[in-house]
Amino acid sequence: MAEPAPWWKSAVVYQVYPRSFADSDGDGVGDLEGIRRHLDHLQWLGVDALWLSPFFRSPMADFGYDVADYCDVDPIFGTLEDFGRLVQEAHSRNLKVLIDWVPNHTSDQHPWFVASRSSRDDPKRDWYVWVDGTPDRPPNNWKAAFSQTEPAWTWDEATGQWYLHLFLAEQPDLNWRNPEVVAAMHDTLRFWLHRGVDGFRMDVIHALAKHPDLPDVDDPWLDTGRLDEPATHELIRGFRRLLDSYPGDRVSVGEVFILSTAKVAEYYGDDDELHLAFNFPPLFAPWDAAKWRKRVDRVAEEFEPRDAWPTWVLSNHDNPRHRTRYGGSEARARAAAVLLLTLRGTPFLYEGEELGLEDADVPKARQVDPGGRDGTRAPIPWDASPGHGWPGDPWLPWPPEPDVRNVESERANPASILHLYRRLLTARRASPALQLGAWRAIESPHGVLAYERAVDGDNGDRRVVVVNFTDQPHVVDLSGNWTVEVASDGAGEGEPYAGSIGADQAVLLSR
Ligand code: GLC
Numbered sequence: 001m002a003e004p005a006p007w008w009k010s011a012v013v014y015q016v017y018p019r020s021f022a023d024s025d026g027d028g029v030g031d032l033e034g035i036r037r038h039l040d041h042l043q044w045l046g047v048d049a050l051w052l053s054p055f056f057r058s059p060m061a062d063f064g065y066d067v068a069d070y071c072d073v074d075p076i077f078g079t080l081e082d083f084g085r086l087v088q089e090a091h092s093r094n095l096k097v098l099i100d101w102v103p104n105h106t107s108d109q110h111p112w113f114v115a116s117r118s119s120r121d122d123p124k125r126d127w128y129v130w131v132d133g134t135p136d137r138p139p140n141n142w143k144a145a146f147s148q149t150e151p152a153w154t155w156d157e158a159t160g161q162w163y164l165h166l167f168l169a170e171q172p173d174l175n176w177r178n179p180e181v182v183a184a185m186h187d188t189l190r191f192w193l194h195r196g197v198d199g200f201r202m203d204v205i206h207a208l209a210k211h212p213d214l215p216d217v218d219d220p221w222l223d224t225g226r227l228d229e230p231a232t233h234e235l236i237r238g239f240r241r242l243l244d245s246y247p248g249d250r251v252s253v254g255e256v257f258i259l260s261t262a263k264v265a266e267y268y269g270d271d272d273e274l275h276l277a278f279n280f281p282p283l284f285a286p287w288d289a290a291k292w293r294k295r296v297d298r299v300a301e302e303f304e305p306r307d308a309w310p311t312w313v314l315s316n317h318d319n320p321r322h323r324t325r326y327g328g329s330e331a332r333a334r335a336a337a338v339l340l341l342t343l344r345g346t347p348f349l350y351e352g353e354e355l356g357l358e359d360a361d362v363p364k365a366r367q368v369d370p371g372g373r374d375g376t377r378a379p380i381p382w383d384a385s386p387g388h389g390w391p392g393d394p395w396l397p398w399p400p401e402p403d404v405r406n407v408e409s410e411r412a413n414p415a416s417i418l419h420l421y422r423r424l425l426t427a428r429r430a431s432p433a434l435q436l437g438a439w440r441a442i443e444s445p446h447g448v449l450a451y452e453r454a455v456d457g458d459n460g461d462r463r464v465v466v467v468n469f470t471d472q473p474h475v476v477d478l479s480g481n482w483t484v485e486v487a488s489d490g491a492g493e494g495e496p497y498a499g500s501i502g503a504d505q506a507v508l509l510s511r
Pocket of ligand 1: 062066167
C-alpha cells in the first residue's frame, strides 16, 4: 500500500492575524489568549490548521514582521505560557499550529543588530549586510519595499558604512552567507519545534541569499541578483532537513513572492526544499474564467512533473480582500469560495473571509501601516453588539456592515456565507477526490470554469465543480446524473443538477 499522504496535503489552513482576530484584555489589540478562546469557531468551521502571523517581541514598525526576539512572545500578545496553552488546546481539538518565521531580516532593535551596528569590529558585524561607500551614493539601485522609491540602504553615520534592508530601515537584512547566522536561525526553528508547532510559514523566503556582487538590477522584484539566488535553495534544503528530522510531518510553506509559477515550482526542489509554496499569480488574477483557467493550467504544468503540491490563496494580510478586489458582490465571494476549496492543492483562508468581509475604509488619521495594508487587517466582528465582542476599542476601524457580518449573526443564519464555507469544508473532508484527487477541465461555455476532481479513475470518488464567473446564467451540459451537493447560493442542494448554472453561481456536484 502507498504511504498515506502527509496531513498538510488534505488540510485547509486558516490564517490568523493576531492583532485583529480577538482581544482578551481590552487593549484593542488581539492576543494569543483571544485566539485560544475562539478556537470553537475554527473547529465548528472545520479547518485543519492555523497559521499565526508573527506574535514575537517586536517594536512593531511592520506590525511584528520586524522581530526583536525570535524566541519570545511580545507582551502585547501575551506570554510563552499563553502560547503553550494555545498549542495544547488547538491540538486537543485536532487543529495544527503553524507559526510565521521571518528569516530575511530582524528588527533594528534585535540585540544581534544592536551589536552589529555598534562597531566595525563587533563579532556580529558580519551578521548583516554592511557595505563601504560614501553617504551621498547608495551601493546599488535596489529599492526598499513599501516605498519602492527609497533606497534599500541606510547610511550608518557612526560606523561609516551602509546596511541593507529590502523592507523598512527598521528591518535590516541578515547576512545568510555567514554560517553563524544560519546556525543561530536554525536554533530559532528548533525552539518552536520543541514547543510543538506543526510547521512554519516562511516569510520572504526567496530573498535570503543576495548575489555576492550586489549588482544593480532592472526590476527589483523579479531580477536575480537581488532575489532568487542559487544559495537560497541550499539554505532551504537545510531548513527542510531540520524539519524532517522531527516526527509528525512538520511543514514549511514559503512566501515565494516571485510572480512566475515556474520559479515558484523550483522552490519545492527535488522534494528536498519547501513542502509548500505560495503561488501568487492567481491572487493577482481578475475574476475571469479564462484567466483563472490559465493560472490553474500553469500550476499543473509546472508542479505536476515535480510532484509538487499546490497551494491556493485568495486573501491575506498583505492584499485587499478578494471580495473587495472582485467588486464587492457577495454572490461572487461565494462563488470564489467554491473555487478556492475545490481546486487541487492546499487552500489557505484568511480570517474573516468566511464572513464575507470586505476591506475597511480606513480614514487617513487612523492609517498606521507603512505598506498601506490597514483595510484588510480590520478587526473580526464576533457579534452584533456595539463592541462586536471586543472589550475595548480595536486598533483599526471595523470592516463594512459589522452588525450583520459577524460570527454570531452569521452562525444563526443557515443561509449565510459562513454556513457556505462550513458546508464546503464538510464536503471536502468527506471526499478523497476533493482532498487529493486529480483535476481535469470539462468543456464549458465562455465565462464558466467546469472541472472534475477524481481518485482511482472512473469507479472511485468523483466530484464535478461548475463556477460561473459572469452575471448571466449559462447552460452547462454534463454527462451522467449529478446531484447538487453544495451550491454557492444554497439553491437546490440535495436535488438533481438541472443542466444550468445561475448568474454568479458555483456548484459542487456529486453522484
Ligand atoms: C512579507 C509579509 C509582510 C511583511 C514583509 C516583510 O511579505 O507577508 O506582511 O511586511 O514580508 O517582512
